[in-house]
Every structure is written in C-alpha cells, then in structure tokens.
Amino acid sequence: MATGRGFYRSLVGKKIVMGVTGLIWVGFVVGHAAGNLLVFRGPEALNSYSHFLKSTGELLWIVRAVLVVALVLHVIAAVQVTRQSRAARPVGYAKQEHQAATFASRTMRWGGALLLVFIVLHILHFTTGTVRPAGSFSTTDVYANMVTSFRIWWVAFFYVTSMAALGFHLFHGAWSSVRSIGVSPVSADPLKKKVSLGLALFLWLAFTAIPVAIFAGLIG
Amino acid sequence: MNLTLHVWRQAGPDAPGKMVRYEANDISPDMSFLEMLDVVNERLTAEGETPIAFDHDCREGICGACGLMINGIAHGPEKGTATCQLHMRSFSDGAAIYIEPWRARAFPVIRDLAVDRSSLDRIIQAGGFITAATGGSQDANAILVPKENVDDAMDSAACIGCGACAAACPNASASLFTAAKITHLGLLPQGQPERYRRALSMVGRMDLEGFGSCTLHGECQEACPKEISIDTITRMNRDFLRASVTGGRE
Numbered sequence: 001m002a003t004g005r006g007f008y009r010s011l012v013g014k015k016i017v018m019g020v021t022g023l024i025w026v027g028f029v030v031g032h033a034a035g036n037l038l039v040f041r042g043p044e045a046l047n048s049y050s051h052f053l054k055s056t057g058e059l060l061w062i063v064r065a066v067l068v069v070a071l072v073l074h075v076i077a078a079v080q081v082t083r084q085s086r087a088a089r090p091v092g093y094a095k096q097e098h099q100a101a102t103f104a105s106r107t108m109r110w111g112g113a114l115l116l117v118f119i120v121l122h123i124l125h126f127t128t129g130t131v132r133p134a135g136s137f138s139t140t141d142v143y144a145n146m147v148t149s150f151r152i153w154w155v156a157f158f159y160v161t162s163m164a165a166l167g168f169h170l171f172h173g174a175w176s177s178v179r180s181i182g183v184s185p186v187s188a189d190p191l192k193k194k195v196s197l198g199l200a201l202f203l204w205l206a207f208t209a210i211p212v213a214i215f216a217g218l219i220g
Numbered sequence: 221m222n223l224t225l226h227v228w229r230q231a232g233p234d235a236p237g238k239m240v241r242y243e244a245n246d247i248s249p250d251m252s253f254l255e256m257l258d259v260v261n262e263r264l265t266a267e268g269e270t271p272i273a274f275d276h277d278c279r280e281g282i283c284g285a286c287g288l289m290i291n292g293i294a295h296g297p298e299k300g301t302a303t304c305q306l307h308m309r310s311f312s313d314g315a316a317i318y319i320e321p322w323r324a325r326a327f328p329v330i331r332d333l334a335v336d337r338s339s340l341d342r343i344i345q346a347g348g349f350i351t352a353a354t355g356g357s358q359d360a361n362a363i364l365v366p367k368e369n370v371d372d373a374m375d376s377a378a379c380i381g382c383g384a385c386a387a388a389c390p391n392a393s394a395s396l397f398t399a400a401k402i403t404h405l406g407l408l409p410q411g412q413p414e415r416y417r418r419a420l421s422m423v424g425r426m427d428l429e430g431f432g433s434c435t436l437h438g439e440c441q442e443a444c445p446k447e448i449s450i451d452t453i454t455r456m457n458r459d460f461l462r463a464s465v466t467g468g469r470e
Binding site: 012014082085096183 | 291454
C-alpha cells in the first residue's frame with residue numbers, strides 16, 4: 001500500500017516505529033528486572049521462575065520473536081534517522097551551547113550502540129551459554145550461572161556499565177517514545193520527565209544491585 | 221561598552237567562509253543587537269570594507285526576518301526573544317561574542333549571516349493554509365471554538381517562521397516550525413477539512429527539504445522567540461500517524 005511506504009519513508013514515520021519498538025522493550029525490561037530480583041530470594045525462587053518461563057513453550061518463542069523484530073526495526077530506523085540528521089547539517093557551528101538537551105538525550109546513539117553490543121553478549125552469555133566467562137554453564141541452574149559469572153570482576157563491571165547506559169537510554173527514551181507516537185497529554189512543562197526518571201532509576205538500581213551484590217559476596 | 225566580535229564572513233553561497241574578528245567600541249547598552257551590528261557596519265563602510273550582511277526587517281520581534289546564532293545560542297541568551305529584541309545590556313563590557321548564521325542544509329548561506337529560508341516557505345506551501353471560502357463574511361461567533369483550543373491555536377500561530385528551531389536543533393530538524401502550523405490550523409474548525417492531508421504533505425515536504433529528524437532534545441522550544449511548546453510536535457506526529465492510516469482522508 002502506498003500509504004504504508006510513505007509512512008516509513010518519512011522521518012516522522014521512522015520515529016513512530018522507534019517509539020513503538022522502544023516501548024515494547026521498556027515493557028520487557030520491566031518484567032525482566034522484576035523476575036531477576038528473585039535472585040535475592042535464593043536459588044529456589046529464581047530457578048523455578050526460569051523453569052516456569054521455559055515451560056511456556058510457544059509463547060516464549062512468540063515473545064522472543066516480537067522482541068527480536070522490535071530490536072531490528074528500532075536499530076535500522078535509528079541508523080537511518082541518524083544518517084539523515086547528520087546530513088541535515090553539513091557545516092557545524094564554531095560554538096553551540098545546549099539549552100535543554102541532557103546527557104541522556106545526547107548519548108542516545110552511542111548509548112544505544114553499547115546496549116546493542118550488550119544484548120548480543122548477554123544472550124550469548126546467559127541464554128545460549130556460548131560465552132562462558134566462568135567456564136561452566138547450566139541450562140537449569142540460572143542462579144549458579146549468575147553467581148559464578150558475577151564473581152568475575154570484569155563481567156560484573158561490564159554489566160554495571162551497560163546498565164548505567166540502559167538507565168540513561170530509558171530516561172530519555174521512555175519519555176520521548178510516548179511523545180513520538182503522539183499520545184502524551186498537553187503539559188505546562190513538556191521537558192519534565194518524572195515518570196521516565198522513576199522508571200529509569202528503578203531499572204538501573206534493580207539490574208545493578210544483582211552483579212554488585214554477588215560480587216560483594218552478599219549473595220551466593 | 222567595548223566588545224570583541226567573531227563574525228562568520230562568507231562572500232557568497234559557494235565561497236569559502238571563516239570567522240573574522242572585529243572590535244565594537246563605544247556601544248551603548250541600550251542598543252539592540254542589530255543596532256550594534258549597524259554601528260560596526262557603518263565603521264566598516266567608512267573604512268572601505270564590505271559591511272556584514274544580516275537579515276532584518278521589523279526590528280520589533282514580530283516578522284521573523286532576523287536570526288543569528290549568538291555565542292552558540294539561537295537568538296542569543298535571552299529566552300523568548302528574537303535577535304532584534306536582544307539588547308546589549310544582556311552582555312558584559314569586554315565580552316567576546318561569536319556570531320554565526322543558522323546552520324542547516326536546508327538553510328544555505330547567501331552571504332555572511334544571511335541564509336536562504338525559502339525551505340520554510342515551501343513547507344507552508346505544501347499545506348500550511350486553509351482553502352478559504354469566498355463570499356460574504358460570517359457572523360463573528362457563528363462558529364464556536366472551545367477556549368482551550370483557541371488558546372493553544374493562538375500559541376502555535378505565534379510562530380514567526382524565523383527558523384531558530386531548526387538552527388538550534390542538534391539534528392537540524394524543522395519539526396517545531398511544521399508542528400506549530402499543523403497545530404494552529406488543526407485546532408480550529410476552519411482547519412479540519414484539510415487536517416490530515418495537511419499533516420501528510422507538510423511532513424513530506426519537511427523531509428524533502430533536507431531537514432533532520434526530531435529526537436526531542438527540546439532545544440527548539442528553548443530557542444523559539446515565541447516559546448512554542450514541543451507539545452505541538454506530539455500533535456503533529458499523532459495527526460501524521462492517523463493520516464497514514466486513513467490515507468489522508470477524513
């Protein structure tokens with residue numbers, strides 16, 4: 001259909017695609033963080049939760065497919081809008097002072113690239129067990145996989161760094177996605193991002209607490 | 221006051237340009253920024269040099285002709301102020317001031333600080349109007365409009381088309397300009413018949429002119445001399461999304 005092609009050809013259409021796919025991932029990471037926090041309740045809780053996820057069968061694969069498609073679309077659209085935006089200013093300013101842009105908004109591209117690398121390594125590490133920093137990998141004992149991995153300083157460091165990037169990416173992204181898809185209400189101060197800040201802080205703390213607690217020997 | 225200016229000088233659209241240093245002496249703090257440039261230009265003319273080219277017209281902040289990147293901020297340090305309404309009292313004596321033209325592929329430099337902003341005109345031509353019925357004029361209150369809509373439409377209609385939004389945007393996106401017009405017309409009954417066609421064609425034209433993509437940094441809202449809200453961009457995206465689904469029909 002001509003409309004569909006015209007939609008994606010436009011930069012606004014690409015941003016709407018990025019917004020929708022971004023929000024799908026926001027939903028996923030919230031669930032993921034909540035599930036992971038079970039590690040604080042001991043091996044039983046975490047392993048039975050992981051067993052439950054794997055027992056959902058087709059449903060699990062549908063969720064995985066949706067996430068992969070969303071990620072691919074998000075990244076392709078991001079690369080395309082970045083290229084067009086760079087081309088839109090061939091000669092830069094000798095001096096430019098940002099008035100509203102935040103560290104989070106200005107690092108969406110590099111932070112996003114880091115997150116992409118993280119997602120790939122993370123799946124190879126904890127899902128497929130292809131990368132085994134601790135040497136061993138169990139398909140049933142997720143708790144042990146976590147504990148043995150995060151006792152290694154550079155694994156813990158990589159996860160902590162990546163989760164800081166996730167926090168910043170979501171602080172700007174969760175807020176801007178909602179606006180990009182055109183559903184946010186009229187507000188007196190549109191640049192305020194209270195909900196987004198709360199969400200980013202929760203996810204950052206939840207995901208960072210796990211490797212830090214394990215590395216410090218509080219768990220395991 | 222005495223100031224040191226660093227001004228972008230470029231002889232023509234294809235000529236190479238560079239920052240040139242000028243001393244602006246005995247400047248009154250009551251002068252507007254453009255009057256300060258006038259003083260510098262008078263001296264340059266007397267010395268046989270080519271004066272600095274810059275756009276200006278009404279000099280009362282309502283026409284949108286002026287627009288300079290001053291010390292890295294579109295229209296300078298005062299919020300909600302066009303370059304012509306910026307006064308030298310906003311600077312301290314002895315200050316160095318960097319003055320550059322709007323930078324965007326869609327705003328090619330004509331000469332020095334003057335850029336060609338006809339790309340914005342072409343976005344308006346693509347749909348930033350209502351096809352008005354002719355004939356006898358209606359009674360003033362025959363068409364009722366909710367107060368909030370009138371207020372929001374008026375706030376968006378305040379756009380003077382200066383281009384500061386695109387100039388300040390790290391992505392050189394003209395989203396705020398286009399969104400302001402789409403919001404202004406889309407909130408009023410007269411704008412309804414062409415509302416979705418308008419969103420499609422104005423957004424399409426904006427891309428065609430080579431502007432970048434909105435990433436909601438919010439720089440445009442801060443730079444806008446009329447303080448137009450980025451809420452308008454959300455509205456533009458919503459209208460565009462709906463128009464894409466319906467093919468621009470109502």
